[in-house]
Amino acid sequence: MFARRCSRLVASKTAVPLTSYLSRVGRPYSSAASAYENILTETPKPGVGLITLNRPKALNALSSPVFKEINDALSKYEEDKDIGAIIITGSEKAFAAGADIKEMAPLTFSSAFSNNFIAPWSHLANNVRKPVIAAVSGYALGGGCELALMCDIIYCTSKATFGQPEIKLGTIPGGGGSQRLTRAVGKSRAMELILTGKNFSGKEAGEWGVAAKVVDGGKEELLEEAIKTAETIASYSKVAVLAAKEVVNKSQELSLKEGVEYERRIFHALFGTRDQKIGMTAFAEKKKPEWSNE
Numbered sequence: 001m002f003a004r005r006c007s008r009l010v011a012s013k014t015a016v017p018l019t020s021y022l023s024r025v026g027r028p029y030s031s032a033a034s035a036y037e038n039i040l041t042e043t044p045k046p047g048v049g050l051i052t053l054n055r056p057k058a059l060n061a062l063s064s065p066v067f068k069e070i071n072d073a074l075s076k077y078e079e080d081k082d083i084g085a086i087i088i089t090g091s092e093k094a095f096a097a098g099a100d101i102k103e104m105a106p107l108t109f110s111s112a113f114s115n116n117f118i119a120p121w122s123h124l125a126n127n128v129r130k131p132v133i134a135a136v137s138g139y140a141l142g143g144g145c146e147l148a149l150m151c152d153i154i155y156c157t158s159k160a161t162f163g164q165p166e167i168k169l170g171t172i173p174g175g176g177g178s179q180r181l182t183r184a185v186g187k188s189r190a191m192e193l194i195l196t197g198k199n200f201s202g203k204e205a206g207e208w209g210v211a212a213k214v215v216d217g218g219k220e221e222l223l224e225e226a227i228k229t230a231e232t233i234a235s236y237s238k239v240a241v242l243a244a245k246e247v248v249n250k251s252q253e254l255s256l257k258e259g260v261e262y263e264r265r266i267f268h269a270l271f272g273t274r275d276q277k278i279g280m281t282a283f284a285e286k287k288k289p290e291w292s293n294e
């Protein structure tokens with residue numbers, strides 16, 4: 001498997017993202033970076049796929065080519081049976097400073113509508129069933145904040161800078177920010193943030209429930225925490241993990257009654273999996289479960 005994965009990857013011309021924290025997290029399962037132009041992909045630990053946005057000159061602004069690569073990498077990790085969790089991160093300075101303003105500036109309604117401009121943004125939220133962790137250091141503005149909010153879990157540094165500044169550009173959030181940020185922080189706070197365009201810190205993101213963990217350090221410490229969590233998730237039955245993500249996401253769309261019923265149906269369905277038998281038998285026999293992922 002290691003050889004198969006390495007054969008898909010070739011040396012990168014740009015950043016070497018793993019070197020600084022390898023001493024802390026141990027040897028990488030695979031540290032070769034990919035042939036993409038704007039992102040790097042690696043497997044820092046077995047079962048963990050890491051996507052690093054790597055467009056430093058534009059603070060990881062999310063242009064169409066960047067998103068095409070993110071989606072391609074996500075699809076590959078989604079297909080890879082060995083990958084159990086995915087992390088998306090950026091640089092120390094910027095997770096992503098937004099959609100690419102220079103690409104958007106000349107657009108007309110007609111061209112944006114006809115070409116379904118940035119429709120590929122929906123891929124992560126709509127099609128990726130494996131858990132995705134956003135590890136946010138630096139700026140996560142506009143589409144960068146929305147990209148983080150599309151992920152299942154956000155970890156950030158206390159000094160990270162989130163915000164939906166689109167109002168300052170004469171527009172509004174277009175990647176789901178008005179919906180997901182509102183669900184995360186409540187209507188009054190979301191209104192204030194979106195109508196003023198004012199930023200909020202990683203520390204506030206933790207206090208307001210946007211981020212699940214706030215790390216008092218830099219990107220190294222942040223990634224270390226994100227990788228640990230991704231490893232934990234990847235160590236469980238993959239079928240149970242997919243089911244768990246699906247039922248939590250349903251809570252955002254269904255009424256409580258419908259959501260509880262949906263959860264119960266999936267819970268019942270899991271009695272049809274081998275891993276439910278493996279997990280419960282292992283508990284009773286005081287053994288470590290060896291998941292079949294079936």
Ligand code: DAK
Nearest residue numbers: 057058059061097098099100101118121141142143174175
């Ligand atoms: N787009 C393009 N280039 C960007 C950029 C961006 N969002 N952010 C930064 N850059 C570029 C800068 O232009 C600069 O390039 P050069 O001038 O060197 O060529 C380089 O990155 C470094 O930036 P600065 O010189 O400005 O760096 P500073 O440290 O001084 O400032 C900053 C950092 C993050 C405060 C500043 O760069 C900034 O304010 N950036 C813009 C932040 C912003 O307004 N973001 C929101 C963009 S609107 C949709 C989905 C999503 C969206 C829309 C629709 N659909 C699915 C329909 C999203 C919209 C947005 O995100």
